[in-house]
Amino acid sequence: MASLSTYFRQVFPPSPQWSVDEISDLSGKVFIVTGGNSGVGKETCKQLLLKNAKVYLATRSESKAQAALEELEKETGKKALFHKLDLGDLDATKKSAKEFLEKETKLNVLIANAGVMVPPVDQLTAQKFDLQFGTNVLGHFLLIRLLYPLLVSTTTSEDPSRIVWVASAAQYLFKPPIKYEWITDTEVRGKQNPWSLYEQSKFATVQLTYALQMELGDKDEVAFFTLDPGNIKTDLTRHSRSLLFRVFRPLILFPVELGALTQLYAATESSALQYKGGYLRPWARVGEPHEGTKDEAEQKKLWDYCHEALKLWLA
Numbered sequence: 001m002a003s004l005s006t007y008f009r010q011v012f013p014p015s016p017q018w019s020v021d022e023i024s025d026l027s028g029k030v031f032i033v034t035g036g037n038s039g040v041g042k043e044t045c046k047q048l049l050l051k052n053a054k055v056y057l058a059t060r061s062e063s064k065a066q067a068a069l070e071e072l073e074k075e076t077g078k079k080a081l082f083h084k085l086d087l088g089d090l091d092a093t094k095k096s097a098k099e100f101l102e103k104e105t106k107l108n109v110l111i112a113n114a115g116v117m118v119p120p121v122d123q124l125t126a127q128k129f130d131l132q133f134g135t136n137v138l139g140h141f142l143l144i145r146l147l148y149p150l151l152v153s154t155t156t157s158e159d160p161s162r163i164v165w166v167a168s169a170a171q172y173l174f175k176p177p178i179k180y181e182w183i184t185d186t187e188v189r190g191k192q193n194p195w196s197l198y199e200q201s202k203f204a205t206v207q208l209t210y211a212l213q214m215e216l217g218d219k220d221e222v223a224f225f226t227l228d229p230g231n232i233k234t235d236l237t238r239h240s241r242s243l244l245f246r247v248f249r250p251l252i253l254f255p256v257e258l259g260a261l262t263q264l265y266a267a268t269e270s271s272a273l274q275y276k277g278g279y280l281r282p283w284a285r286v287g288e289p290h291e292g293t294k295d296e297a298e299q300k301k302l303w304d305y306c307h308e309a310l311k312l313w314l315a
Contacts, residue, residue, distance in 0.1 A: 006172050006288070011231060016261055016283035023268045026053035030107050030154075031267070032100070032147075034058045034085060034140070035114025037068040040166075040229055043260040044111060044267075049078040051268070058085040058096070059114065087114055087139030089126035094313045097146035106154040109267045110147060112140040112165040115201075118194040128185045129309075132194070136201040140165065141208060142310050152221045160273070162223045163212070164266045167205040167279075167289070169228045174199040176292035178207070178302055183309075204302060206279060206289045211299040213277040223276035225266040226289070230282035232259030258283055 031048050035041040036057035048055045049072060057072075057080045059065050065082040072080050083100060086092035100107075115136045125134030144163055151161040174196075182189045182200060189197070209226035216222070233253040265284035266272050272280075281287030292298070307314065 006290075011169070013230065013282040013285075016258065018261065018265055018269070018284040020047045020050075020261070020264060023047065023051045023264065024270075026051040026268065028054075029109070030054045030056070030104060031109045031111065032056045032058050032083065032107065033111045033113055034087065034143070036080070037061065037064045040232055040256050040259040040263070041111075041113040042068055042072070043256040044113065044263055045080050046072055046075055047260060047264055048268075049076040049080055052078070055080040056083040056100070057081065058083040060084070060086040060088075085114075085143070087135045087143070088116075088131060090139065090142060090310065090313045091126065093139050093142050094146065097143055100147065101150060104150070107147060107150045107161065108154055108159075109162045109164065110144065110151065111263055111267055112144065112163070113263060114140075115166065118198050121190060121192060121194050121197065124185055130183055130185075130189055130197055130201075132197045132201040133183045133204065137204045137208065138306060138309060140205075141306050142313055144212070145310070145314060148216065148222070155221050160221065160223045160276075162225065162267055162276075163209075164225045164227070164263050165205055165209050166229055166263060167209075167226050168198075168202040169231070169281075170195075170199045171203040171206050171228075171293065172290050174203040174290065174292075176203065176290070176295070177298050178204055178305075180305060203290060203293060206293040207295075207299050207302050208306065209279075210277070210293060211303040214296065214299060215303060223273055225272070225276065225278065225280060227262045227266060227280035228282060228287070229259045229262050230254055232256055254282075 031053050033041050033045050036045045037059040045055050069080055085096040119131055123131040155161040206226050209224055213224045231253050261283045262280050275286050279287050279289040
């Protein structure tokens with residue numbers, strides 16, 4: 001009940017107290033933004049470019065990326081760089097990480113922003129995982145693990161590298177623990193509502209961010225953040241067939257400029273480092289996730305599951 005009440009409080013957050021005008025010059029810094037070709041990801045790329053960052057727009061479709069790159073250059077006068085990434089295919093994700101490591105010697109911030117939301121339940125990844133869990137969780141987790149050594153080599157005590165993993169207020173609606181039989185192509189998964197699968201994927205995102213901090217963060221080499229960007233007006237909701245959602249959509253969705261605030265704050269603001277390893281809520285405020293995400297035994301269980309599921313690609 002507490003998680004449900006928190007969810008509804010976050011649907012209509014108070015006015016922001018932090019703005020993109022507070023972002024310092026980012027010259028010399030390298031960023032990856034997954035899903036940077038549209039919506040919140042594109043707005044994030046825009047603001048980073050305006051502050052002189054080197055930005056890799058990582059997405060699957062080169063044609064959609066090129067259109068976004070042209071628009072971003074018109075808006076900012078700066079060029080972002082396309083980096084091919086298909087989070088729904090673990091082979092392609094590993095190849096993407098390898099190619100990035102071959103062309104860059106530093107990475108200051110990885111913003112794991114891409115995601116899919118309530119596609120038809122029969123849709124699976126290339127390796128036959130649930131599309132939402134496979135893309136939102138396993139694909140990003142593999143990318144994070146493969147690029148982690150570069151983040152560590154880039155970090156400094158004055159300016160630690162950062163991983164910003166975008167979750168959702170939907171994680172408050174999930175009833176833990178993780179249902180592992182929902183992750184692969186099982187009969188029980190096929191009977192689930194796509195919203196339940198989405199909620200699980202975002203709950204797992206928060207839980208894995210805590211696991212990353214617990215397993216890797218003890219040396220303070222990299223700062224981890226997970227966050228709810230808010231209910232934002234993007235094409236992420238294109239698969240939703242809920243009549244109630246369509247009716248109330250104009251009332252509960254906010255512009256992408258607001259949606260990018262929290263991840264930009266986590267990725268760039270020095271004062272955000274006091275919240276590293278934590279959860280941020282709209283708009284750039286510290287918050288508390290679903291209490292179930294903090295269960296350390298369940299964090300470890302999910303950590304172990306992901307490493308076992310990804311062992312062929314982590315080798």
